[in-house]
Amino acid sequence: MSSTAGKTITCKAAVAWEASKPLSIEDVEVEPPRAGEVRVKVTYTGLCHTDYYTLSGNDPEGAFPSILGHEGAGFVESVGEGVTEFKEGDSVILLYTAECKQCKFCKSGKTNLCQSVRATSGQGVMPDKTVRFKCKGQEIKHFMGTSSFSQYTVVSQYSLVAVDPKAPQEKTCLLGCGVTTGFGAATHTANISQGSTVAVFGIGCVGLAVLEGAKSRKASRIIAIDTNDKKQSWAERFGATDFINPTKLDGKQTIVEKLVELTDGGLDYTFDCTGNTDVMRQALEACHKGWGVSTIIGVAAAGKEISTRPFQLVTGRKWQGSAFGGVKGKSELPAMVDAYTNGTSPIQLDAYVTHHATLTDIETGFAKMKEGECIRCVVDMSK
Numbered sequence: 001m002s003s004t005a006g007k008t009i010t011c012k013a014a015v016a017w018e019a020s021k022p023l024s025i026e027d028v029e030v031e032p033p034r035a036g037e038v039r040v041k042v043t044y045t046g047l048c049h050t051d052y053y054t055l056s057g058n059d060p061e062g063a064f065p066s067i068l069g070h071e072g073a074g075f076v077e078s079v080g081e082g083v084t085e086f087k088e089g090d091s092v093i094l095l096y097t098a099e100c101k102q103c104k105f106c107k108s109g110k111t112n113l114c115q116s117v118r119a120t121s122g123q124g125v126m127p128d129k130t131v132r133f134k135c136k137g138q139e140i141k142h143f144m145g146t147s148s149f150s151q152y153t154v155v156s157q158y159s160l161v162a163v164d165p166k167a168p169q170e171k172t173c174l175l176g177c178g179v180t181t182g183f184g185a186a187t188h189t190a191n192i193s194q195g196s197t198v199a200v201f202g203i204g205c206v207g208l209a210v211l212e213g214a215k216s217r218k219a220s221r222i223i224a225i226d227t228n229d230k231k232q233s234w235a236e237r238f239g240a241t242d243f244i245n246p247t248k249l250d251g252k253q254t255i256v257e258k259l260v261e262l263t264d265g266g267l268d269y270t271f272d273c274t275g276n277t278d279v280m281r282q283a284l285e286a287c288h289k290g291w292g293v294s295t296i297i298g299v300a301a302a303g304k305e306i307s308t309r310p311f312q313l314v315t316g317r318k319w320q321g322s323a324f325g326g327v328k329g330k331s332e333l334p335a336m337v338d339a340y341t342n343g344t345s346p347i348q349l350d351a352y353v354t355h356h357a358t359l360t361d362i363e364t365g366f367a368k369m370k371e372g373e374c375i376r377c378v379v380d381m382s383k
């Protein structure tokens, strides 16, 4: 048993005291895990746009003060009463989309949206409705059931998965959100079929992973769309056959008209990876009449709504969404990690990591992300 088991641990964490304010590195107290919970020493976490979105105050579920972060990996430090699936030292990836294998959703075979802890994680509390973090005498909320911006975090036993300890956590942390989300949206949610045409709007981490998913399904044409020209070489490296910057069209055609012309009536599959509701509409309307399917992955700000003429749907286009790529974390991440370690993965995981930061300078990492400079910034939580 670890020397810290059963004791409160004081460690560093990036605390979001209030919306739209920089994160503050603080000493936080992390209580031991209670029944059904696991305490994890977080080694690495990716920075995802959703963390920034919540910090900016645009998340209806945002609660402050809180410890954000949901793309984390680390080691089990100790387990609470009744936890048999994990032991001290296990190498784990945190799961913001939990998997309990027992709830109606998990048992349905129709969705990855386990609801065992969803209501409480959305409120920033543990399943017993209390918190495990304290700072300066004040209770600090959890985030997405993970809170990976802390050197130690406590999560439900349903919100983590053990993976091959040989896999480097500075890379596998990305499987906790962005990469799995994009790849799974292409291969699970949309289930792209061989020979089909695909358009991906927004070539960040998520969009690149959609491209890799489309490539792995042998799509015949994969069109990447981004307002940033620098994304062209990235897109091509990850499987795009074409790149369009919609701001550089000659003015005679909209992006939808251009795509419809290029693909003889529209695409078989489109994906929004921007979070912009106008782009979501473009993605839907660029789909082929009769069968095109558009998948929304981007997270839109509070108050934003999507719209289109119902005729678009009446005439056979389908609109759907995807969370965590439709992937069941406990059931599927271990094999994704194994494919990475044995060199058979269709995902170029290492290439997604363009920037590094330490916990102490996590704000610099956020700044790079906001400037659109990085695909993923991975934070070393030990420094």
Ligand code: NAD
Binding pocket: 048, 049, 050, 053, 177, 178, 181, 201, 202, 203, 204, 205, 206, 207, 225, 226, 227, 228, 231, 246, 273, 274, 275, 276, 279, 296, 297, 298, 299, 300, 322, 323, 324, 325, 372, 374, 375
């Ligand atoms: P990112 O910011 O790295 O990438 C977004 C890309 O979209 C950028 O390259 C940007 O230049 C481009 N873009 C912006 N406006 C555009 C426009 N009008 N037309 C075309 N391209 C445009 O973000 P990311 O990390 O790849 O995440 C993408 C979105 O997915 C975010 O909204 C994020 O919150 C969301 N997300 C959702 C899930 C999920 O499970 N549904 C998981 C992870 C992330």
Ligand code: AHE
Binding pocket: 048, 049, 050, 051, 059, 060, 061, 062, 097, 113, 118, 177, 299, 323, 324
């Ligand atoms: N809290 C927001 C919704 C945010 C959202 O849609 N989150 C995505 C994951 S983003 C990861 O980077 C998701 O998985 N949603 C499904 C779920 O159960 O949260 C809001 O609008 O309230």
Ligand code: ZN
Binding pocket: 048, 049, 050, 051, 070, 071, 177, 178
């Ligand atoms: Zn994310």
